[in-house]
Amino acid sequence: MNALAARRRHPAAIALLLLVGLLVTGAAYAALAPKQASAATATADQVEHGKKLFLANCASCHGIGAVGTDEGPALPGVGAASVDFQMGTGRMPMTAPGVQVGTKKVKFSQDEIAAVAAYIASLAPGPAIPDGEFTDGSKGDPAKGGELFRVNCAMCHNAVGSGGALTRGKYAPSLRHVDGKYIYEAMVTGPQSMPVFNDTNITPDSKRDIVAYLHAIDKSENPGGLTLGSLGPVPEGLFAWVFGLGIMVGFAVWLGSKSA
Template identity: 75%
Template sequence: MNALAARRRHPAAIALLILLGLVVTGLAYSAFAPKPASAATASADQVQQGKKLFLANCATCHGLQAQGTKAGPSLAGVGAAAVDFQVGTGRMPMAAPNVQAPRAVVRFKQDEISAMAAYVASLAPGPAVPDAQYSSGEGGDVAKGAQLFRVNCAMCHNFAGSGGALTRGKYAPSLRNVEGKHIYEAMVTGPQSMPVFNDQNISPESKNDIVAYLHAVDKEENVGGMNLGNLGPVSEGLFAWVFGLGIMVAFAVWLGKKAA
């Protein structure tokens, strides 16, 4: 017993316990931490094809090595998801410098977009294009997604995803009828003025719940009369002023003529 007690009081015992605790914590985190919703690794041929497309269509603004210029930011570390979102929604290449890149006609085929995304992803680690399991909305919890959306997104995009105005000419775009993959990619890359919601902020499963909610909003018919763009009190107040007061003024004029 004395020998066992002496070993417990040995100075190295504390360091050994700390080391053991760190190992156990690391193993537990690797087992239970949210897994990134990453897609398959790109091939070398796809990366080379993407580099050629990048040099022909993107290097003017982003530099020959994607290092960035005065006309466009560096793309190192933005990941394949940023390219798939920006090019896949027609926001890039931009027709002209502007406060914000609007959604436009997509100029490339999906295999070309994937190749450019693979090239940019090869430059530095970054968010990957998500698997359909986490971005299609299939199997998602619509009620949970609605709650997450109201807490994290509705202040800019409106409770129904109809979009809204921001400062200095910028705006939060409408999320109506947007592909789930692009919604997920926007969350993990933070385009324009949008903050980044990585997997530690919102897990891939929860992102899928948000996509499920937005797709459910797209499918639902309005049961409360005219939706007025789902823009809330602004459009509702305008409707009341234009039509409500208009009817009241017309009624007052009619009463005046009748009294005369």
């Protein structure tokens, strides 16, 4: 200690102290700053595995090195979240071109999807797979999420996420019983016709509230009875005409045929 104290007036001390200060600040920032970079933990092996999977399953449309072809867009910069969403919900690889890619059975294991995601993320930075903390609906506020949902999402996806029509055969899919991770990823990546809702538009906490709202609807027990698809007055009118009128006419025929 004495040796250290003796050198405190050394000309290099001030520079050293500055260096230490910068290191501590940098380390603290790295430790404390909000981060989503789970893909950053990808190992070189994982990236290599992902590249092989990509070449075997995706490159026919997206091109070698994911640079894109006439059939599929370039992927550098779409981020791991986009890969996780598209492959994890069974949208990619697509079986046939069409106005919109629908969901199918998921073809890959979560490890394989993570490998492809790591590979795509290694090409250029993009939205990472969200932290589990922000995709867990049970930690959010469903009432606030409901307001956000009605303002930002309901015009396409319907007030309770039953889905709705877009132009020329495209559609906003149903959001019922969808994993919180995929809802979150869809918001940050904006797949197909959907716009991107980045963290400035809707903060991660608010995104979690939206997940909370959708999961609350999934769990609610329909106090009114059968919901007829939660599609609004059209199925209600159809029900009134087919079943309501049908039953009434049935009784009328029965009563009319009974002569007193």
